[in-house]
Amino acid sequence: MANTLLALSCKQLLNNAIVRPGAAPMSSYVKTLIGKREVVGYGFNGEPNYVDRVDFPLPAIRWKEPNADILALREKEKGDWKLLSVEEKKALYRASFRQTFAEFKAPTGEWKGTIGVTLVLISCALWVIYGLKAFVYPPLPSSFSPENRAAQLRRILDLQINPIQGISSKWDYEKDDWKK
Amino acid sequence: MFRTALVRAQALVKPAARNVATSSRLLSKESTETDEQFDQRYEKFFSQQDIDGWDIRRGITDLWGHDLVPEPKILAAALQACRRVNDLALAVRILEAVKDKCGKREAEIYPWVIQELRPTLTQLGISTPEELGIHKPELHTPSVFDL
Numbered sequence: 001m002a003n004t005l006l007a008l009s010c011k012q013l014l015n016n017a018i019v020r021p022g023a024a025p026m027s028s029y030v031k032t033l034i035g036k037r038e039v040v041g042y043g044f045n046g047e048p049n050y051v052d053r054v055d056f057p058l059p060a061i062r063w064k065e066p067n068a069d070i071l072a073l074r075e076k077e078k079g080d081w082k083l084l085s086v087e088e089k090k091a092l093y094r095a096s097f098r099q100t101f102a103e104f105k106a107p108t109g110e111w112k113g114t115i116g117v118t119l120v121l122i123s124c125a126l127w128v129i130y131g132l133k134a135f136v137y138p139p140l141p142s143s144f145s146p147e148n149r150a151a152q153l154r155r156i157l158d159l160q161i162n163p164i165q166g167i168s169s170k171w172d173y174e175k176d177d178w179k180k
Numbered sequence: 181m182f183r184t185a186l187v188r189a190q191a192l193v194k195p196a197a198r199n200v201a202t203s204s205r206l207l208s209k210e211s212t213e214t215d216e217q218f219d220q221r222y223e224k225f226f227s228q229q230d231i232d233g234w235d236i237r238r239g240i241t242d243l244w245g246h247d248l249v250p251e252p253k254i255l256a257a258a259l260q261a262c263r264r265v266n267d268l269a270l271a272v273r274i275l276e277a278v279k280d281k282c283g284k285r286e287a288e289i290y291p292w293v294i295q296e297l298r299p300t301l302t303q304l305g306i307s308t309p310e311e312l313g314i315h316k317p318e319l320h321t322p323s324v325f326d327l
Contacts, residue, residue: 041237057244057277058237058270078266082305089268089307090314096269099321100314101276108323 036065040096052097052104063098070095219251226257233265240274249281249289252296259297263304271306272314279309 030048039048043060050059064070073092076084084092093100142148160168172179213221225231225239236258243250250258255278262271275294282289294301294308301308309315 040233042234042241044241054277054280055244056241057273057280058240074266077268080305081263081268084268084305086307086312089272090312093269093272093312093314096267097273100309100318101280102309102315103317103319103321105280106317 034061037061037063038066050098052099054101054105057101059097062096064095066095219254222250222254223257226254226261228261229264231261231264233267233270236261236265236267236270240277244277244281249278249293252293255293256297256300259300259304259306262306268306271304272309272312275306276309276314279315 034048037048037050039061041058041060043049043058044051044053044056046060048060050061050063052059066074069091073088073095076088077092081089143152157168157171163169170179171177222239222243226236228235240258243254255274258274259271262268262274275297278293279286279290282293300306
């Protein structure tokens with residue numbers, strides 16, 4: 001029994017290992033996704049998928065599954081294209097492609113919503129800061145008052161802090177005022 | 181280092197003959213191909229009599245990878261190829277893609293390309309996107325991400 005199983009599985013493995021020329025590379029799963037749509041090219045990544053992209057303008061599959069109307073048009077397409085009406089040409093285009101360049105490049109207007117939501121969130125955050133300042137943080141220390149800051153500046157100048165290029169270099173000690 | 185060795189080994193294993201549209205040299209040197217040779221190479225590629233839809237798409241995709249607007253003679257050859265495989269949609273799509281490929285200078289380049297292609301368009305009966313009215317959005321289709 002075991003030997004038979006082993007032999008069978010070996011045979012299966014060998015069969016799988018041999019690549020048959022001309023065998024369909026597409027898995028049955030992908031086939032279920034694209035249905036009867038015709039695979040017409042490599043696309044952008046070698047998968048039979050449809051994406052409208054400006055950098056890869058020609059998708060790997062046609063957009064619509066062939067139906068009677070489209071097949072009739074395809075037959076007509078084999079003749080002179082001058083005999084096709086504008087509607088027929090458009091129908092042929094729409095059978096192969098989902099959106100035109102103008103359509104898939106059209107602005108979505110999404111930026112408006114994005115900016116709106118961002119501004120709403122920012123204003124919420126401003127109210128939060130306001131609330132924190134009003135109810136949570138203690139008042140600022142006295143060193144932030146204008147008189148105290150003027151006194152600090154005076155002391156910095158009196159100590160001649162940073163006299164070469166900094167603040168004290170801009171102070172005229174003889175006239176007791178800023179240098180003009 | 182290992183990668184270089186691999187690439188070399190692969191090059192040895194591969195058959196020497198490569199297709200025109202994708203031929204590239206596995207050298208670090210820059211390509212010495214002139215613009216005329218480049219145009220000729222693609223024109224020749226699209227002028228193959230037994231070209232199929234797959235190859236037209238491959239040639240266009242290769243060509244679109246370059247930072248250029250293809251010469252009208254290449255495009256004319258590509259449109260003729262579309263005629264040979266009876267794919268009008270492909271021809272219209274190529275014209276649309278050319279328009280996009282002109283980028284910011286669409287107003288200068290695209291009318292000139294169409295003017296140069298006019299004899300081919302008339303001969304084959306291809307309508308430009310403008311003539312079909314698809315140069316402006318026609319249908320609204322919601323994004324697949326919003327479904």
